[in-house]
Structure formats: C-alpha cells, structure tokens
Amino acid sequence: MRDFSQSKLTAKEVKMSVDPMTYEAQFFGFTPQTCMLRIYIAFQDYLFEVMQAVEQVILKKLEGIPNCEISPVQVRKCTEKFLCFMKGRFDKLFVKMEQLFLQWILRIPPNILLPEDKSQEMHSYSEEEFQLLQKEIEQLQEKYKTELCTKQALLAELEEQKTVQAKLKQTLALFDELENVGRNHGTSDFRDSLVFLAQNSRKLQDIRDNVEKESKRLKIS
Structure with a gap:
C-alpha cells in the first residue's frame, strides 16, 4: 500500500504571507513565516500519524470479523478520502490561525521600538536633516x-630637511679641516686660511701651465 507520507505538502506548496517582517525577525531571531510553516508541518505530520493509527485499528477489527468482505485496499481508500477531508478542514483553519498570528501575536506594533533602536526615538531626523548630515560627512571625509x-607632504619635506642637514654637517666638517690646515701653516683666522689656500691654488695652476707650455715647446723643437 502507498504510504500516507507521500501525500504530505511540501514547503513550496504552502501559501503563506509574503511580508518579510524583518523587524519581527530581528526581535525573535526567526521569521514569523518560518514559525508558522513549522507549526503547519507539525500539525500535518500529527494528522498523518493519527490516520495511520486509525487504519491499523480498523484492519485489526476487521480481522476478528468472520467472512468480512471489506478488503485492506477498500479501507485505505476510505482512510485517504477521510484524510483529504480533514486536510481541507485543517488548511482552512490554518489560514485563519496564520492571519491571527502574523497580524497580532507575532507582529510588533509600529509604535514599538526594540531596545537597540531606542536611539532613533531620541535622535530622530527628517529627510532634509539626514541629507545635510550626509553632506557634512562627505565634507569631513574630503x-x-x-x-x-x-x-604626507610634511613628512616628505622633513625627510628632505634631514638629508640637507646631513650634507650641512659634512660641509661644516670640511670647513673644520680647512681651518686646521690653516692653523698648521700659521694662519689662525679662517678667512686668512681661505686666502692662503686660494694663493697656493693659483701658484699650482701657474706651475702647471708653465709645465704644459714647456712640454709643448720641447715637442716642437
């Protein structure tokens, strides 16, 4: 015989409210439609189990009746017919129960706020105020x-200043060395040292020029 479970409705066949009820889902942790679907499936499973138990009782009673002309197939047909009748009644009752639960019992009234949304009541904004806040946020971001x-530009300039400072230290160290050279040659003043170095540089340049001229003259001769 065919099992009663093959006659069960699937979740897709159950017509339920299409309202998402997201605020209620936020409060309960589940959607009210899911709750009602589970209730529907639980009642339906219980109805099938009862029908199976009733059928078994009828079959046992018929076994005790001598020369009984009622076959198990006839019993199953009658049981399924009665099951369809009960399902129809149950579906009509469930529609009313669904409306009651989704509209009143599992519905949060529009004037009620959840604890985490109480701040909205204290700090309510109009559409224009919200747009102004959005604009102010954009300005702050810019x-x-x-x-x-x-x-970033200041940090880059700071790094450049560090490089210049390092070069300046090298230049000052070079001046210190020049001053020490001047002192070794009897000139304690730094300006005198520079004059001394410049004079020696000119002398060296003159000597080099004379050497080059003499070298060219010798080659020609």
Missing part, C-alpha cells in the same frame, strides 16, 4: 583626505 595629503 577634509580628512586633504589633511592626510598635507601630512
């Missing part, structure tokens, strides 16, 4: 980006 670029 200002932050500008300040960030300025900060």
